[in-house]
Amino acid sequence: MLAIEDLHVWYxxxxxxxxxxxxxxxxxAVALLGRNGAGKTTTLRAIMxxxxxxxxRVRLDGRGLESLPPHxxxxxxxxxxxxxxxxFPSLSVLENLTVAARGTGWSLERxxxxxxxxxxxxxxxxxxxxxxxxxxxxIARALMTNARLLILDEPTEGLAPLVVGEIETLLAGLKETxxxxxxxxxxxxxxxxxxxxxxxxGKGRIRWRGDGTELAGVPExxxxxxxx
Amino acid sequence: xxxxxxxxxxxxxxxxQLASLLFLLAVGLSVVFGLMGFINLAHGTLYMIGAYIGxxxxxxxxxxWLAxxxxxxAVALLGMVFHVVxxxxxxxxxxMKQVLVTFGLIFVxxxxxxxxxxxxxxxxxxxxxxxxxxxxxxETYPIYRLFIIGLGLAxxxxxHWGLERTRLGALVRAGVDDRExxxxxxxxxxxxxxxxxxxGCALAGLAGVVAAPVLSVYPGMDMSVLILTLIVVVxxxxxxxxxxxxxxxxIGMAQTFGQVLVPALASVMIYAVMAAxxxxxxxxLVRARHG
Numbered sequence: 001m002l003a004i005e006d007l008h009v010w011y012x013x014x015x016x017x018x019x020x021x022x023x024x025x026x027x028x029a030v031a032l033l034g035r036n037g038a039g040k041t042t043t044l045r046a047i048m049x050x051x052x053x054x055x056x057r058v059r060l061d062g063r064g065l066e067s068l069p070p071h072x073x074x075x076x077x078x079x080x081x082x083x084x085x086x087x088f089p090s091l092s093v094l095e096n097l098t099v100a101a102r103g104t105g106w107s108l109e110r111x112x113x114x115x116x117x118x119x120x121x122x123x124x125x126x127x128x129x130x131x132x133x134x135x136x137x138x139i140a141r142a143l144m145t146n147a148r149l150l151i152l153d154e155p156t157e158g159l160a161p162l163v164v165g166e167i168e169t170l171l172a173g174l175k176e177t178x179x180x181x182x183x184x185x186x187x188x189x190x191x192x193x194x195x196x197x198x199x200x201x202g203k204g205r206i207r208w209r210g211d212g213t214e215l216a217g218v219p220e221x222x223x224x225x226x227x228x
Numbered sequence: 229x230x231x232x233x234x235x236x237x238x239x240x241x242x243x244x245q246l247a248s249l250l251f252l253l254a255v256g257l258s259v260v261f262g263l264m265g266f267i268n269l270a271h272g273t274l275y276m277i278g279a280y281i282g283x284x285x286x287x288x289x290x291x292x293w294l295a296x297x298x299x300x301x302a303v304a305l306l307g308m309v310f311h312v313v314x315x316x317x318x319x320x321x322x323x324m325k326q327v328l329v330t331f332g333l334i335f336v337x338x339x340x341x342x343x344x345x346x347x348x349x350x351x352x353x354x355x356x357x358x359x360x361x362x363x364x365x366x367e368t369y370p371i372y373r374l375f376i377i378g379l380g381l382a383x384x385x386x387x388h389w390g391l392e393r394t395r396l397g398a399l400v401r402a403g404v405d406d407r408e409x410x411x412x413x414x415x416x417x418x419x420x421x422x423x424x425x426x427x428g429c430a431l432a433g434l435a436g437v438v439a440a441p442v443l444s445v446y447p448g449m450d451m452s453v454l455i456l457t458l459i460v461v462v463x464x465x466x467x468x469x470x471x472x473x474x475x476x477x478x479i480g481m482a483q484t485f486g487q488v489l490v491p492a493l494a495s496v497m498i499y500a501v502m503a504a505x506x507x508x509x510x511x512x513l514v515r516a517r518h519g
Contacts, residue, residue, distance in 0.1 A: 048412045074414035086409030088402045099398045100413035145414055 001026040001180045002047075002078075002149055007056035009039070009046045009204075016042050018204040019056070024149060029171075029181040031195035033188065035227055038201045040184040041083055044153050047182075048080050049073045060149065075102075079142035083153040083184075085134045087141075089127030093118055096126045096141050103146030111140045114170075132163035139170065149180040156187045164190060188215075188226065200225045234365040239488055240481075241364065245373045245442075247480025248380025252435035253453060254460040255387065255472040256428020262467015263404060263421050266315065267323055269330040272450030272457065273337035274429050278303045278436025279445045280345050283352055292355045295437050303433025304426045311425055334450065342447045349446040352437070376438055383431065384473050391469060400424055404467070456483065459498060463505040465512025474513050478505070 002024040009017035017039050024030045034040050046054045049070040058065045065073045074080065088096055097111060097118075112119040115136050121129065129137060135155055142150055155171070156164045164187070171194055175181055185191035192198060192212030200208040200215075202225040208218065215221065257271040282299035286292050318326050358375050361368035391397040402410040403417035410417050443449065456479060464475025479498055486497030493500075505513065 050408055050412065070408070070411035071414050071416045074412055080409075080412040082409055082412065086406050086412075088405040088410070090401045090405050091398055095398045095401075099395075099402050100410070100415050102414065141413065 003059045005057040009042050009051050010053045016204050022199055024180050024182050027178040029175050029195045031183045031191035031198045032201055034201035039204045044151055077148040079145045079147035079150050081138045081142050081152045085138040087126040087134050091126050093124050094122040097144050101144040105146045106143040115140050132159050151182045153184045156190050234367055237365050243481040243484035244377045247476040248376050249435055249439055250460050251380050251473055251476035252431045253457045254476055256431050258461045258466050258472045259424050259428050267326045270333035272454035273334055274303050274432040275436040276450035278433030279440045282437030283350050283445050286352050299437040300430035300433040304430035307429025308426050338447055349444050351444050352440040354441050459502050463502050465514040468514040471514035
């Protein structure tokens with residue numbers, strides 16, 4: 001579904017992503033792990049066209065996205081949930097859900113069925129939600145774009161274990177429906193539970209790839225590149 | 229005489245009328261400055277061109293009402309061309325370049341107007357309904373000035389409704405809150421802001437026609453309001469509808485009452501008000517929401 005080949009990103013003169021390649025198969029879940037500053041967020045931002053200078057190829061179902069502006073990349077079928085959640089504070093919960101809604105599949109009814117806590121808060125301002133609710137809203141808002149691939153930047157960051165569990169169940173359910181997922185995480189247990197393939201990113205390059213069980217068998221990789 | 233209630237009421241209405249005009253002008257400038265980060269000094273030129281187009285339409289058709297509709301539409305179209313041909317390419321440029329280019333456009337506008345309409349002052353005749361006066365506390369007050377106040381309030385209400393209740397409004401608020409996230413969700417923020425820019429140009433054109441019967445139409449009429457409008461934007465807080473309205477009210481009143489109460493200090497009055505506001509609130513009266 002998503003194929004990244006030889007991705008490079010520069011911030012000024014520093015070469016932060018140095019030839020990264022990865023694929024997310026249709027309906028598959030892929031996690032990108034790494035320390036702070038490894039380039040995880042930068043990789044996601046580069047996919048969405050949000051970095052100034054990049055090289056390499058990014059394709060979604062064979063269609064090249066490199067030369068498109070961010071809104072066209074999103075419209076090609078990718079929904080992005082940023083690290084900060086990016087909830088629009090001056091929009092109500094309902095407006096947050098509908099402002100970028102398009103396509104069919106995920107409707108307001110289905111979203112409110114899946115996220116009952118948002119139903120009660122539909123007329124609240126986006127800024128009035130708790131961290132967990134904001135994360136749910138950010139995911140629900142992304143689903144309303146009816147994308148084929150969901151990109152999430154540290155969805156569990158700063159959330160209580162109970163909420164992390166809820167998000168895990170939710171994303172596992174979404175994966176079952178055939179939605180592709182690309183996820184950046186620091187939470188190893190969460191990432192390995194959800195993802196079919198795990199990529200370990202360090203200093204702008206993929207240092208290791210495999211599944212969760214294999215990762216448990218290579219302590220030197222976790223020690224050198226994840227610091228756990 | 230100065231504290232006579234009738235006199236004060238009349239001056240208050242004059243202040244509101246000026247505030248109304250300044251609001252129509254400032255809202256477009258404020259939005260372009262606050263949302264798109266662009267300093268468009270030629271915004272006043274759009275106002276002047278609106279007045280001239282209104283003049284031509286009113287003279288050739290005999291209808292002030294038609295002029296009131298045609299001028300904003302024509303100025304919005306002109307703004308659209310102006311944006312596509314020039315502004316769009318200047319967005320990434322430094323503020324100094326933007327200021328220089330749009331400052332140059334002021335002179336291009338001035339000479340174009342002189343070339344097309346001549347170097348004279350013109351007036352626009354009012355339709356009979358707006359031409360008379362009404363009694364305000366025993367004094368006769370021109371209906372047309374009340375019309376300007378009403379129009380300003382109606383535009384404020386319509387813009388507020390549009391921003392809070394329509395889809396375009398939600399797109400614009402999302403773009404202002406967090407431009408990157410909005411784009412990453414498939415929203416064409418540039419297009420939404422472009423629509424707002426065109427609306428701002430239309431309102432500048434509207435201000436031009438509306439001002440024409442009161443202030444008359446002449447080459448350079450833009451310069452006298454440009455400074456006031458810039459002050460309104462700065463003290464109101466760029467990028468905020470509420471700020472433009474509040475700033476226009478403050479400057480409209482300061483200018484009007486300054487001239488009648490302390491004529492000797494009238495010319496420094498608005499600058500003193502601006503300095504006081506900026507000392508207390510450097511970002512302006514209303515902070516626009518920014519992601």
